[in-house]
Amino acid sequence: MLNLCWIILGLPLAAAALISLLVIPFEKASKEKDFFRTLSAWISVLSISAAFILSVILFRQFQAAQGHYGTALEASLPWMNLAGIKMELGILLNPIALIMLLIVNGVAALVTIFSARYMQGEEGYSRYFAALSFFVFAMLGIVLANNLIQIFIFWELVGVASYLLIGFWFQKPSASLASKKAFLTTRVGDAGMMLGILLLFGILVQTGTGTFNFLELETKLHQNALPSGLLTWACIGLFLGAVGKSAQVPLHVWLPDAMEGPTPASALIHAATMVAAGVYMLARLFFLFEMSPVALQVIAWTGVATALIAATIAVVQNDIKKVLAYSTLSQLGYMVMAIGLHHPEAGMFHLVTHAFFKALLFLGAGSLIHALHTQDIWQMSATLNSQKNAGFKKLPITVITFLIGTAALAGIPFTSGFFSKEEILNAASHGPLAIFIASLVVVMLTAYYMGRVLTVVFFSSASKAHGKHPHDIHEDNALVTLPLIILAIFSIAAGYLPFQALLSDDSHAAHPPLWLAILSVSLAVFGLLASFVLYRNKTEDRHAAIFQVPVKIIQEKFYFDHFYDWFVSRIQGGLAIAADFFERKILVAFGTEGTAKLVTAVGSVVRKMQNGWIQTYGLFFVIGWIILISYLIGSGGNS
Missing domain, CATH: 1.20.5 (Single alpha-helices involved in coiled-coils or other helix-helix interfaces)
Structure with missing residues (x-):
């Protein structure tokens, strides 16, 4: 069974190596460049799709052998031995890792298929697929790692891959600066993570139990009483790594600028890879964090602060990708908050559902940008709404799937986002009152800023024709629309799949109360209706005319960059x-x-x-x- 893990890990790496070392050199030397460009896309699509299929097989085998909430399986290869300290390359397979394998490979396969069409005609087409495949490999390495050193190595490789993708259009100064900003900002968090690993190892060495292995670490932590002060600092150091990768306040500033990369790459970064790494690491090492109540408090308050600040900034963004970027920040804050409130299963459940509807929204935004040649929601509105229902007539699949993704993000009933968001709010309701209230405010703001995008882009009655006429707009082929349809299906169905049973062995876990569901849905509906009323007949942003000073502060992103x-x-x-x-x-x-x-x-x-x-x-x-x-x-x- 574990042999499949090595194959799953190796497939994207093999694709990246094959494209980089063979396809790209032949493409440069050949006159038949289109053939090699197409070949690079197919190599990437087939390798990642095969990894997903093998992940499904592995999932079924694990369930059959280990039961619904199975025990962890481990395999490792010796790497080196330094003064009695064992270093290894290993795989640790447990339910959380299995779910992440499915999510990472599944979403990545759809994004790669979408990219095959979306990126056509771009200079560096083959280079894009090499970087994308390497990105998936690095994330899978984090998912399957069985020790702290290995996870840190792949942690850094994810940073390198994101640098390559964000700076794909390196000729653009803005893209070049954004890639450097992402790389350097996350390095700050990575430095904290490295110090946390070293401090934790030093603490364990003092007790005579030095190890980097997760299973050994969990066993020995519960067997030995460790100094709480030093352990807290070690946990906070590790958490800094998550703050950088999952773009939590105050290291969140790189993620919105990462929109300079290609839209499909943004979908992968925001849905299933880089930003998911931090949340996954917190859940994977929760046995460590739960031993430090102070560290958990820091995690919870950091998460809720990120959720609230990012949701507020999203309200005033006019770039559709920037709205979705700050939405990702906010939802990641939700996940981190839940983990800090002793509910890692709620955070992981929301990570799973979020992967589907956020990938859907980003790819839907990519389809809109591809058709309308703009990222500005007001310019989109001027084109789409110059004729009645032009969006539904010309881009029916894009519009309908985007509506589904928005409903899931807003937490509307019967979507996957509703179920996972309720778990998050249930965790918040048992925490400090301020956190619970802030979580409810985020519910309303989320519905409001997504309702604003929907109303302006699809339902505005005040726009006049500008630029591209509706009769020039058309939906792209199946390589673009099929991933949208599949993601839309899972944006609804993921909430009904038994992820919770895999994420927790607690069969008596409390379900969210009815009053909480009614309250959250009411706030979401209020946010949607308020945005519709405010923007139905507007051709420009209403905020600046009413609250100039507060809006200026928000538009400047609370002056973090300054x-x-x-x-x-x-x-x-x-x-x-x-x-x-x-x-x-x-x-x-x-x-x-x-x-x-x-x-x-x-x-x-x-x-x-x-x-x-x-x-x-x-x-x-x-x-x-x-x-x-x-x-x-x-x-x-x-x-």
């Missing part, structure tokens, strides 16, 4: 002054110039000794004899 620019410039300036002082006053004064002056002085003294005067030589001869005789007399006296 603060970082100021802070970094101050640090950079301070370091520059210190480096200049060190160079001029130490390196130059005592180094290059100091050495030259010393050599000159020594040379001057030696030169005077070699002046050709016999009297001088005689004087030094006498002085030398006096020193030698004094030394011999002194030595003889001591002996």
